[in-house]
Amino acid sequence: MRAKCVSRDLTCAAPNSVYSSQYNSLLQSRGTSISSLPLVEVHGISKAFGGVQALSNVSLNIAPGEVHALVGENGAGKSTLIKVLSGYHRPESGRVSVSGADLRLGDIAASEAAGIAVIHQESTAFPHLNTEDNIFVGREPRRFLGLLDRPLIRRRTRELLERLGQDFNPRVPVEELTVAQRQIVGIARALSKQSRLLIMDEPTASLSSRETDILFRLMRQLRSEGVSVLYISHRLEEVFELSDRVTVLRDGQTVRTRQTAEVDRTELIRMMVGRELGDQAAEQRPAQPSSRVMLEVRNLSRAGVFENVSFELRTGEIVGLAGLVGAGRSEVARAIFGIDSPTSGTAAVDGRNLQPGSVRSALQSGVALVPEDRQHQGLVLPMSVGENLVMVIQSLLARCGFRSSRRERPVVEKMIRKLDIRAASEGAAAESLSGGNQQKLVLGKWLATEPRLLLLDEPTRGIDVAAKTEVHSAIRKLADDGMAVLLISSDLSELLLMSDRIVVMRAGSVAGELSRTEATQEKVLHLALPSSDAATTAVGTA
Amino acid sequence: MSKKRAATKHGAGLGIGQMLGRLARQREYGMLALLALTVAAVQSINHSFLAAGNLSDMLVQCAPAAIVACGMTFIIVMGEIDISVGSMMGLLAAVVGVLVSKHHYGMSVDLSVLLTLLLGGCLGFINGLLVTVGRVPSIIVTLGMLTVLRGVTEMVLGGEWVTDLPHGLRFLGTGSLAGVPICLIVAAVVAVASIVVATQTPLGRRIYAVGSNPDAARIAGLHETRLKTLVFTLTGFLVAVATVVSVPQLSVIESGIGSGFELLVVTCVVVGGTSIKGGKGTIVGSLLGVLLLGTVRTDLIFLRLGEMSTYWERAIQGAFILAAVLVDHLVRRRGTVEAEA
Numbered sequence: 102m103r104a105k106c107v108s109r110d111l112t113c114a115a116p117n118s119v120y121s122s123q124y125n126s127l128l129q130s131r132g133t134s135i136s137s138l139p140l141v142e143v144h145g146i147s148k149a150f151g152g153v154q155a156l157s158n159v160s161l162n163i164a165p166g167e168v169h170a171l172v173g174e175n176g177a178g179k180s181t182l183i184k185v186l187s188g189y190h191r192p193e194s195g196r197v198s199v200s201g202a203d204l205r206l207g208d209i210a211a212s213e214a215a216g217i218a219v220i221h222q223e224s225t226a227f228p229h230l231n232t233e234d235n236i237f238v239g240r241e242p243r244r245f246l247g248l249l250d251r252p253l254i255r256r257r258t259r260e261l262l263e264r265l266g267q268d269f270n271p272r273v274p275v276e277e278l279t280v281a282q283r284q285i286v287g288i289a290r291a292l293s294k295q296s297r298l299l300i301m302d303e304p305t306a307s308l309s310s311r312e313t314d315i316l317f318r319l320m321r322q323l324r325s326e327g328v329s330v331l332y333i334s335h336r337l338e339e340v341f342e343l344s345d346r347v348t349v350l351r352d353g354q355t356v357r358t359r360q361t362a363e364v365d366r367t368e369l370i371r372m373m374v375g376r377e378l379g380d381q382a383a384e385q386r387p388a389q390p391s392s393r394v395m396l397e398v399r400n401l402s403r404a405g406v407f408e409n410v411s412f413e414l415r416t417g418e419i420v421g422l423a424g425l426v427g428a429g430r431s432e433v434a435r436a437i438f439g440i441d442s443p444t445s446g447t448a449a450v451d452g453r454n455l456q457p458g459s460v461r462s463a464l465q466s467g468v469a470l471v472p473e474d475r476q477h478q479g480l481v482l483p484m485s486v487g488e489n490l491v492m493v494i495q496s497l498l499a500r501c502g503f504r505s506s507r508r509e510r511p512v513v514e515k516m517i518r519k520l521d522i523r524a525a526s527e528g529a530a531a532e533s534l535s536g537g538n539q540q541k542l543v544l545g546k547w548l549a550t551e552p553r554l555l556l557l558d559e560p561t562r563g564i565d566v567a568a569k570t571e572v573h574s575a576i577r578k579l580a581d582d583g584m585a586v587l588l589i590s591s592d593l594s595e596l597l598l599m600s601d602r603i604v605v606m607r608a609g610s611v612a613g614e615l616s617r618t619e620a621t622q623e624k625v626l627h628l629a630l631p632s633s634d635a636a637t638t639a640v641g642t643a
Numbered sequence: 644m645s646k647k648r649a650a651t652k653h654g655a656g657l658g659i660g661q662m663l664g665r666l667a668r669q670r671e672y673g674m675l676a677l678l679a680l681t682v683a684a685v686q687s688i689n690h691s692f693l694a695a696g697n698l699s700d701m702l703v704q705c706a707p708a709a710i711v712a713c714g715m716t717f718i719i720v721m722g723e724i725d726i727s728v729g730s731m732m733g734l735l736a737a738v739v740g741v742l743v744s745k746h747h748y749g750m751s752v753d754l755s756v757l758l759t760l761l762l763g764g765c766l767g768f769i770n771g772l773l774v775t776v777g778r779v780p781s782i783i784v785t786l787g788m789l790t791v792l793r794g795v796t797e798m799v800l801g802g803e804w805v806t807d808l809p810h811g812l813r814f815l816g817t818g819s820l821a822g823v824p825i826c827l828i829v830a831a832v833v834a835v836a837s838i839v840v841a842t843q844t845p846l847g848r849r850i851y852a853v854g855s856n857p858d859a860a861r862i863a864g865l866h867e868t869r870l871k872t873l874v875f876t877l878t879g880f881l882v883a884v885a886t887v888v889s890v891p892q893l894s895v896i897e898s899g900i901g902s903g904f905e906l907l908v909v910t911c912v913v914v915g916g917t918s919i920k921g922g923k924g925t926i927v928g929s930l931l932g933v934l935l936l937g938t939v940r941t942d943l944i945f946l947r948l949g950e951m952s953t954y955w956e957r958a959i960q961g962a963f964i965l966a967a968v969l970v971d972h973l974v975r976r977r978g979t980v981e982a983e984a
Contacts, residue, residue: 187862210864219862227855229922230848238852239863241845248843 138201140165140329141186141217141298146195148181155181156192156353163298166327168320170340170361173350174373174626176591179333182350183300186331187219188212199298218291219300226283232271233258236290261289265319281312288319292328299323300331305339306427317343335425336631337366349373367623370630374593374622391416394452395585396554398437401446406432407609409446414554419576419586421600423593423625428606430589431473434556437587438470439463450554464493466554469547473558473589479543482532486524487513489531489542494549516545520575537571544575555579558589573599593622605629670916674931681935685942692945699824703892705937706826707732707885708907712929713837714767714878715912720854721871722921723774723781728882728908730792731766732901735759735886737796740805740896743812752811760883766792767879771872789905796898805896816891826888833881837926850874855922903957910960911936914967936960 139162148156156178163169173179184190186197191207198204205211227235233254242250242257258271262285269282278286284304291299301320305313320330320343332344340347341361349356349372356372364372396414401407407429414420422430435441437448442458449455456462463470472479480489491498491509498508513527520541524534531542540560547555560576561569576599580586590596596603603615605628612628685692692698711728718725741747742755750758766788773784818825841847853860853867860867890900915932917924939959943952 209862213862213864227852227859227922229855230851234848234852238845238848238860239865241848243845247845248839249845249848251843 138165139163140167140200141331142198143182143186144196144198146182146185146192146197148185148190148192154353156185159195159350159353159355161348161355161358163329163331164345165297165329166324167346168324168330168332168344170344170347171331171333171350172335172337172340172347172369172373174593177350177373178353179350180302181353183219183302183331183333186212186217186298186300188217213294216295216297217300218287218294218296218298219302220284220287220291220304221302226275226286228276229274231274232262232269232278232286232289235275235286236261236293240294257293258289261292264292265289266315266322279312280307281309281316284308284316285319288323292323296328298329298331300333302333303335304332305334305336313339337369338631340369341366370623370626374626391418391583395450396437396587397449397452398433399447399449401433401436401443401448403432403436403441404444406441407436407606410606410611411446412604412611412614414585414587416553416585417580417583418601419580419588419599421596421603422587422589422606423596423603424606424612424629426591428629429609430606431558433606434470434558434587434589437463438468438556440470464550467550467552468554468556469550469552470556471543471547471558471560473562479546480531480539483530485528486517486522486531486534486542487527490516490527490545490549492546512549516549520545520548521571537569540572541575544572548579552584554585554587556587556589559591560588561590561592561595569595593625596620596625597622607631671925671928671931674915674928674935678931678935678938681938681942685938685945688942689945692941697941699827701937701941702827703824704940705933706824706830707889708904708911708937709830709930709933710833710881710885710888711878711904711908712911712915712933713833713926714874714881715908716837716915716917716924716926716929717841717850717874718781718878719909719912719917719919720851720921720924721874722854722857723871723875724909724919725767725770725781725785725875725878726905726909727766727770727785727788727792728878729901729904729906730789730796731763731879731882732886732890732904733898734766734792734796734799735763735883736890736896736900737799737805737898738762739812739887739890740808741799743809744805744807745809746807747805752809752815755812756815756887759887760880763883763886764876764880767876767882768872770879771875774875775868775871793898800896800898802898806894808891808894808896812891813894814891815888816893826892829884829888833884834926834930841926846870846873851922906957906960906964907936910964910967913971914963916967918971919968920971936963 141163143159143161146156146159147154159178159182161169161171171179171182181190185192185206188205188207188209188211196203197206199215199217202215204215204217227238230238236258237254242253244250244253255271262268262271265285265288267282267285269278275283275286288299304316308316317339320332323330324345332340334340344361346358347361347364347369348358349369351373393416394413395416395418398413399411401410410429410433412420422433424430432441436443436457437455439455439458439460439462447454447457450463450466450468453466455466455468481492484492487509490513494512495504495509498505498512500508516522517524517527522534522541522545523538531539534542544557544560557576561572573595576586576588588596588599590599597620600620601617603617603620603625605612605615605625607629608631615624615628682693711732715725715728739755739759742750742758743752748755770781770784770788773779773788774781777784815825820828841850849860849865850870852863853865853870857867886901890896893900911932912924912929913919913932914935915924915928915930917929940952940956943955943959946952
């Protein structure tokens, strides 16, 4: 980690001797111009989706030749901010200026023309085209008769790749390149457009440590050439290693922008988490640990996805599964439920091993999985509430292969009552329900199988606060009735509120387990955020 | 970052996948081999197949499909499809016939041909607008168009045949310049022009870019709507070109001309390696596809199946398209496994 700078004093020792001269000159130039001439100035941006305020009054500025890190929890608004800067979203209020000139918001072309380029992990590339075409498509150099000036394209591609220190073949389709190389193609395209701000969204998420090194070297080089980088990463170590300043977003608001050298990891995490121990979480639930183990997961692994995951879950207990997006939480749930086969390890329900890779076996043992994406994996939206509720158990309720409404009706009515599903009637289409009620419907569909173990993946994503509370109390009630619940959520306060224990995953492994009393947002985040060592080994072996 | 490193990293198991992938990308070679095989087969049955006369007849038969396949390749590369080209050919044939016929309008050949070409472009343009501005899936748009145009063709012809084609028009179909049939010259010009457009112009690269990743194309500032409309228009125009140089080979114009033509063209293009999912495909591959299906058809004729040969032709066409899509799909799946590893 970078040595801590105690002041903005220009004599402060630069952290990395190799780049010290650059760093000093950067600081010096900033000393004279930072406040007068930022490259990009974001001022008071607000953006809401439906009822959810994704960004409110966000401001930050990015100096020329600066690597500016943007950090925050899942859902803090980082992606939305990027999309505003790249012209994908038009915010309701606020403005962005580039080199002092106002940027037309919500216009991709305007952002591009202003020199803002987003390097997504893969999505901006044309997989079937080669590197040369990827770099120049849309702005192709021409010669006589408007034909492509291939020699010029070739030469400039070579120059760009040389400048980036690359020597891969620019004539093969980029789908044949590695992920890192694809990102470099994106960078090369941005450079060819004279972009002045590169926005890099989790660029190292799928890179090996060696590739990460190359990328970092490249970013430092670009910085020294006066290109600014807005760097988004969950890996705080990278933020410390690379960035000059860091802005923290929380719940769609800017917390602060700090000189990276002036903060340490703990302080950064505290800023990301913000609020002191959630007031809701403080209301204690009398822990009523049962001795009966309902789910026992032993060294469950799926090659390249998660490794050696072990934990147990008792009847009447809610265990939260925490971790960053991509840490392997949903994948573990899918493996337990038998959608994916684990490569090794076992999951046992009530003492009996589940047959790996068999959903049927899981269902028979009383396991139910409520998937994350309720619209696509959970409900048939045009079908009625009743039909959705009995969908899984239809064949059990059928008589001689025909549906029996006499046998279906009590199940449907019971479920509607139990979960307090608010629908015009049980014949109403699922799509006519509110988000919270749709979510309860998904729950009900699986509860109709009368499970003993419920795996919930992001049960409250995208629903409003009131609906969340309803879903929460439904889950609580189920646990009180003796059901074992595994709760996967990216919403930390939800996990803290609901869980009797929290298992934290990081990069495919269990990073630690916290009891309800010892769990705090800081502790969970500390475990969930990769340290640079852990991150690189995990990715390297993936 | 060198290729060598990438290769060693993926290990031997995936080497096969990569090889398969590379082979699929170089579909042209596979096509050539298959073509050589069919030619050898037919040559062994009938030793006169490779005689100049026969070969020229076969190529002349292939010409209309080759011309339209060029446009169809662009359409499929963009992730769309046009199954109205057969009906379009039927209508355009009826129109050019009615225009030149003394019993109807009796226009000059030049003017009739010009109007037909214009009409072809317009029909393609309408397809394009419905797909881009109307945002209707192209399969539905052109399916509708297929039916509508058949109806219009019947109306234009009024249930009659046009039999009095003037010499000038017949010449376009049957004449030759310096010993080369006109339709082959036209097909060659269209093919070369299409290859140049596809590989050597910004337009071509943009068409592939939109087909490869529409979102990224939008971010890169490409006009998907304009490009797609243009490509449909171009294809309509090419159908008219194909009609003008092929239909006059017959002495009669009736309402059934062009039926099944859309299936033939789509098959040629897909068999030639163009991915039905867009982004990938070459003009050369499609032309090889045309030759392959043309040779197969000749094979069937030489097998003296008589009436049966038409049925066999359909069945084989269908089998080809299924095989091509399956190969494409398998390769793609291998490709994703490779990418995930």
